[in-house]
Amino acid sequence: MDCMIETHHMPKPGETVLGNSVTLIPGGKGANQAYAAGKLGGRIGMIGAVGDDAYGRRLKGNLEDAGVNTECVEIICGGTTGQAFITVDEDGENAIIVIQGTNRDVTRDRVQKFAEKIRDSDIIVMQMEIPASTVEYVKDMAVEMGKTVIIDPAPAQRELPDSFWKGVDYIKPNESELEILTGRKIRTKQDIRDGARMMLDKGVKGVIVTLGEDGCMLVTENGEKSFETTKVKAVDTTAAGDSFTAAFAVALSEGKDCEEAIRFGQKASAVAVTRKGAQTSMPSRSEITN
Template sequence: MVAKRPSASAVADVLIVGSLNMDLVIRTPRLPRPGQTVAAPALETIPGGKGANQAVAAARLGGKVAMLGCVGDDAYGTALRDGLRREGVETSMVSVHAGAATGIACVTVADSAQNTIVIVAGANQLLTPAMIEAQHAAFERARVVVCQLESPPDAVECALKLGRRLGKTVILNPAPAIGPLPTPWLAACDYLIPNETEAALLTARAVDSPEAALDAAADLHAQGAKHVIVTLGARGIAYVDATTRLLMPAPSALAIDTTAAGDTFVGALATALAEGAAPNAAIQFGQAAAAVSVTRLGAQPSIPFRSEVGTLAMQAP
């Protein structure tokens, strides 16, 4: 497979390293049980991928954002890059790979707002450490570097360590998690942001209550992550750092689709941190943005703009 060489890296405060997927979204009255068939009224094709979603969130919420990742030389890849550019995201570091299929995600959303997601990585699996190192200048210029786990582990590790080596604020959203992370990864993280399911996998402990989430966050902090935020959906977040252990309630919202709530939170947090917000203020801004997103359908279509979230949550605590 031959990739079209990206152009020179652009200046951005928030650099997102990660996945670009086209989401194939099915809405159903309820999620099917194993072996069960459930009828659905329609299928939608919506831009997604955790990396791209977080890039859109950061851009809509005021960040100057660049995306580093891979797509196939196909219609989905073209649509995803065009969509990011319309959002103001710099895409010169998105490589286009001939002969590869762009990643897709099959998303089922129930009327309860719960969802299931199955990912076919496609071109996302072609991101390499060499491609990361080739964008050294973009890492130098960024203030915040954001990664997820929908890219190959060696590429994620390279991005985390390069961000740490250059003194950037490094955020890892460990999704999808399959088990504990290597200790050097955790040591490279300024902010580790799992949900409760991911926190359970990372710590091999039950995370079935907000108090248990605090315990898991404390474990991950002890392993090296400087700030640990376990997102708990409507129950808010559990937060641990060197001096703090607290639960922060979520703003009330009438949820109809939670698909991109976590990505919205991460993108908002990254933007706030790039602007110099204190951790509590950045978290509050992320929570406010996520609360808006769950009231809308879709992944990227649900992500709010800065004017819809306001600036109150950005004030220092």
């Protein structure tokens, strides 16, 4: 559950500022992406965990309203549903602190119970708000099954072993996440290229680096390509990356090639940043195809 705080500007260390408002909005990177994929018409199910509390019940219900199959989202008695505290300034930029809660309980053993669901899927999308060991375990399982694997590496973690990345089809870091993953400064377009190629060397097949209003860059062993994006007035960038990832995956599932899927993802994120919140900002199919 996202606790979104609107303020004039981000507080500096030691500074107290007055906020304008506070709102509770269903969120979570995996749930955001599942919700967005459902709204876009994707056949989507989610594996995860929530607490036996009001937040957990609301989050599950919200996913179901978007057409997401939640039979593999377990309710853990005594657990606390994951939460995020999001500060958004008047320019739409955000800073986020995540409390994992029951996301920590999405373990290898818990996921193994749903192996058939993974086998029945074409594309597996994962994030880093669950244990990295679980992500790697599911990745290995999905690769062995011949599935397309997409990892949104947020929140980014340093010094993950190369084995973690081997066989991943696509990762979608932003510039700061790429910097954390590679351990090198990312300041220029050449830095982005070099950082992305470091991830290719670790076994990733395609790196899509999102660059905010500057679009994104795709880097593969065959070369690189930049994609400009439509200029819009950003109100809140909280779920821009999640809407992109979801739309990218939906487009791939419908047979579009990587470049077409990226453009579809950009259309979705361009709509999402014009609205407040995470799942409340996700576009419908008609909004990005008309």
